[in-house]
Amino acid sequence: MISETDRALDDVFADEYGFNDIAKKLAPSLVDAAKSDGMVIGIEGPWGSGKTSLLNFLKKQLAARQADRLHVITLAPWLTGDNISLIETLTDAMADILDKEEEKSSPSGFWSRRKKEAASYTDLFRKYGARTGRALAPVANLAGMIYPAAAIVGTGLGVGADYLEKLGRTPTDAEVKKLISDKLASLDVRFLVLIDDLDRLEPRQAVEVIRMVRSVADFPKVAYVMCYDRSVLAHALELSLHVKDGDLFLQKVVQLTFTIPLPEPFDLRISLRSKALAIYREVNGKDPDAAQQGEISRAIDREGAGLKTPREVKLVLNAIKFAYRSMADDLYFPDLCRISLSKILNPPLYRWLEHYLSVRSVIFTGDAEMAEDDMTELGTSLKALLPSESLGSTRSIWSAAEYIPGLQVNDDPKARVFQSEHSDQIAKYLNDKRLGSPVHYRYYFALTGPRSVLPDEKLNELKVLAGSDIPSLSAKLEDYIRAPRPLGQSWFEHILDRFSRSELRALSAGQLCGLTTAVGNVMDFAMRDKQQVRLFSRSLSDKSEILVGNVLDILRENDTQARQRLVQTLYAQSPSLGWLVAELFRQELFDHGVVGDRARRVEDRHLTAEELDACRQILRERLAAAAAHGSLANLPDLAGILYGWRDMAGPEDPRAWVADFITDDTNLVMLLLELRGLTVSDRVYRPLRNSTLDLFMDREAVLQRLAALRQGGRSAELKSKLDEIDEALQIGANDHYN
Structure with a gap:
């Protein structure tokens, strides 16, 4: 996959924006301009608008016209990087052309006569360029730059020779310039000097180019075509010349301007869309489906409304290619188009989104909280970046909220960010690997997932084991319980969070049962290992209960027999007796109204009344056995076990065990x-x-x-x-x- 270079166009077949057609219309006017005295023409446009491309096509059109006695000279001050050599480059090039022209027209005439004895007219021309080009250099550098005496100039200067003789001294630069100008005016030859990238120069260098075209080298029958961004060049003139209005100063220099026309509406977006689809096709070997293709078009049409130049299209395409070539499996292509457009067209918004999504990720995983002051600051900066109140504007919070979760329009700055979202919407972000996914957002910015998030391939490994090897899955979960994690909660808790209801719905009945069984196998180990108590966030037990409840609910819909087997296995065989008594089953007692006064609706309970009674009896027998064997005190959360035992069997049994213990x-x-x-x-x-x-x-x-x-x-x-x-x-x- 080849990236889009910033090289200017010179191939007609690659011309998407009509530069060659413009060049065809512009070329005759430039030919006529070269007949005038020192005409300066400006081709204006912002960076990346295609000035150099137009100049390339102009050179082709001028060459094709074969205008008689017109010579095109191209100067590149950005490449030269030295205003001293720029004037020399111009005068040397003109002198070389004049030598050849004179030799063709008068092979035995004054131009070639007495080469060894007399300095030619073009020698004087070159000397002039060397001297004036070094006008700002130390005086010592002018050694050897003295003009030839009138006696050796010969007839090359015509009447100018007599003038120099009468002068009786070395002529000044201005006097030599007049002589050169008179000579050029008498010749049937014209020059068109093309100067590109004037707006890339340092202010001092830009002023020297202006000095060249309007003072040092404003010869007759020489026209200049300069390419520049008007605002940039005007600012450079203000800085270097200390004038108040660089734009007004520029008007004195440039007699005729041509502004690069804006692309026709949607041209840039159409180009970006077609090339983005080509990237998708190249990476995936197929076209996106209709739904995703519609999202790609919507993303580019809306977020691409700010595209102004062909260069911006290239930059966006390069950003897309750079990320998608290696991260295609971890990205949602329409969102990659969106964030790439923001990166190029609105860098402050791009940086804001990166910060917001990174904070939202750790809030979502329960690893951090956001202070109100910080929320206010984020909400205030968001409004500054997206000030529009219009629903249809891409510079509104409404627009960003379509693909960035938790944003809303609100007068209160802190209420603009981190708003709650429906679980189905969160699941969609996760499943589609959207920019708004707390698991995948970082791939869009750093080409890698968050360090605090389990990669998809690791999660998929657990899914495979859930359907094929429960002991290995249990061992793998124990490894995650032990493994250190950069932020607050453990990797195991994070895994429990990742298996959301929508994620579980994608698993088979066998995988659901295997996963729940393995979680039950390690819960006592996890509770014992977990020492830190985190306030105001879901506990490890809360997360495990949510997972088990979701699994039972899904199996009730899809496979009641598998559900019955799972309930029996979990309560009768799970080694995590402490978790079952202190947490999982005790919550069921609350849900059924056996304990407390906040019973849930029948349809919201995970166990039926019959299952509740059966599981209660199983756990009472298991508790009695553990008490008899002396292993009860070794279980985690002993206080929770005693309360759970009391709730399912009354106070007598736990009191009797405590008295003995x-x-x-x-x-x-x-x-x-x-x-x-x-x-x-x-x-x-x-x-x-x-x-x-x-x-x-x-x-x-x-x-x-x-x-x-x-x-x-x-x-x-x-x-x-x-x-x-x-x-x-x-x-x-x-x-x-x-």
Whole structure:
């Protein structure tokens, strides 16, 4: 896939914008201009508008016309980079042409006569160019630049020789220029000097070119065609000449201007669309489907409304090619067209979108939150970038909100960003790998996914294992639980988030059952490994419950038998007994109204009433077995297990187990620390309430044992734990839930 170069056009078949037709109309006028004295013509247009392309076609048209005695000289001050040599380049080129013309017309005449004895007219011409071109150089550099004496100039100057003899001194540059001009006026020869890229020069260099065409080399029968961006050149003249109005100064220099015409409406967008589709076709080996082709057209027609020059089209195409050639599987092509247009046409908006989407990604994954001040700042800057209130304007928030999630028009700056979105819309962004996807957005800016997001290929690997190898999937999930992640939540939590309802709907019944079984296999391990408590965000247990609930709901619709087998496997065989009792099943008890007073609608519950009773009996038997084997205390979230046990079986069974367990002082201290609650106000508090003690043990007896422990000889570790318990009891005594 070849990138679009910035090389100017010179091939008629590649001329999309009619430059060759313009050149055909313009060439005769330029031929006529060369008959005048020092005519300066300006071809004006912004950078990238096609000035050099037009100049290339003009040269072809002028050559094709074969105008008699017209000589075209092309100067490139941008390439020369030195205003000193530019004038020399011009005078040397003109002198060479004059030598050849004179030799053709008078082979034995004064032009070739006495070469060894007399300096020719063109020698004087060259000397003039060397001297005037070095006018700003140190005087020492003028050594050897003295004009030849009148006696050796000979008849080449005609009457000028007599003039120099009478002068009796070395002539000035102005006097020599007059002699050269008189000679040129008498000859049947014309010059057209083409000067490109004048607007690329430094201000000092640009002024020297203007000086050349209007002073040093404004000879008769020499016309100049200069290509430039008028505003850029005018500004350069203001800087270098210290004039107030560079545009007005330019009017004194240029007698005739031709402005590169704007492309016809939609020409640039049509060109971009056809070439973008060619890129898609080349990479994918086929055309986009009708829906995506419509999106591509819509993206380019709307976001491409700001295209002004052919160069901008090339830059956008190069941005698309650069990303799509290697990232096609991770990008949504219409969105790539959109962001590439923003990158070229509105760089500040492009940078804003990159920042916004990166922050939104970590908010979406639960790894960070956004302060109101930061939201206000983002919303304010967005309005400055997209100020229009019109629904149809591409410079409005309305327009950006069509493909960037969470944006809306609002008078409150902080309400313009990070607005909530429907889960179906989020799923669409994820499934289509859109620019608005928190998983894929970074591919559009950095050619790689976010470091905090599991790549699609890794997620697909888990899907394959879910349908074929549950033990391997369980082991892989354990690896992700252990693996460090750059941001707050674990890789395992991130994976649970990635398996959204829409993602799960794309899996087979076997994959759904395998995935849920594997999650159940590792949940106790994950809960034990997770030490940090994150406030105001979904917990690990919340995420797992959402996944299991979604799977059961989907299977209820599609495969009831697979659902029944999964429920039996999960509650009877999952090794994560702590998670089942403390979290998953306890939430089902709340949903059914067995606990609390906020029962969900029947259709919103994940288990039926019959399944609830059956699972309750299974878990009671498993808890009794664990208590008998002495393994219950080794499960994570022991306090949650006791509450879950109480909710499904009443308080007697957990109280009996606690009474036996805390006969050991070490177990008592450990359990009291486990039973602390969690509240947040000015800081995080861990209260141990009297109501909690009364629920599972004899409070007075426990307090007496604690007092006895404080009196006895104790280790520093035990003292620290007892101090924590004392603080928790004091906080709990003042807690309104107590």
